[in-house]
Amino acid sequence: xxxxxxxxxxxxxxxxxxxxxxxxxxxxxxxxxxxxxxxxxxxxxxxxxxxxxxxxxxxxxxxxxxxxxxxxxxxxxxxxxxxxxxxxxxxxxxxxxxxxxxxxxxxxxxxxxxxxxxxxxxxxxxxxxxxxxxxxxxxxxxx
Numbered sequence: 725x726x727x728x729x730x731x732x733x734x735x736x737x738x739x740x741x742x743x744x745x746x747x748x749x750x751x752x753x754x755x756x757x758x759x760x761x762x763x764x765x766x767x768x769x770x771x772x773x774x775x776x777x778x779x780x781x782x783x784x785x786x787x788x789x790x791x792x793x794x795x796x797x798x799x800x801x802x803x804x805x806x807x808x809x810x811x812x813x814x815x816x817x818x819x820x821x822x823x824x825x826x827x828x829x830x831x832x833x834x835x836x837x838x839x840x841x842x843x844x845x846x847x848x849x850x851x852x853x854x855x856x857x858x859x860x861x862x863x864x865x866x867x
Contacts, residue, residue, distance in 0.1 A: 729773030741766040741775055748782050816862055823858055827851050 745762055748754045754762065762778050769775040830848040838844050 729771060729776065731772050732770055733772055733775055737775065738767055738769065741769075741779060744779060744782065753782060811866070812862065813865060816865060819858055820862075823851075823855055827855070
């Protein structure tokens with residue numbers, strides 16, 4: 725039977741070795757040049773023996789000491805007002821957009837005509853009738 729040192733390693737083993745090397749750098753056991761050199765050797769290793777040679781002078785696992793955590797403040801509940809369009813069916817949203825666009829175009833035309841010929845009758849007010857109907861339908865759907 726073959727020795728454990730001659731068995732091929734997997735990518736997961738290489739990843740674990742890289743994590744151990746990174747931890748060694750964080751602990752101050754390796755400098756960046758040595759880390760880079762060992763990381764390169766770890767990723768090019770093919771057997772457990774080659775990988776063990778990279779890790780030979782490092783401890784198996786560093787003690788993990790959790791940092792003290794500050795006490796969590798009481799959760800802040802922010803209540804925002806619900807937007808008017810929240811929960812509105814898409815068809816009603818489209819109708820409101822169409823009505824608003826038509827109303828805006830008519831108001832612009834009325835303003836331009838009024839500026840050119842003096843004050844004229846405010847005929848865009850008749851577009852408030854379909855707007856009122858649309859508002860009533862929207863209120864009915866929301867209930």
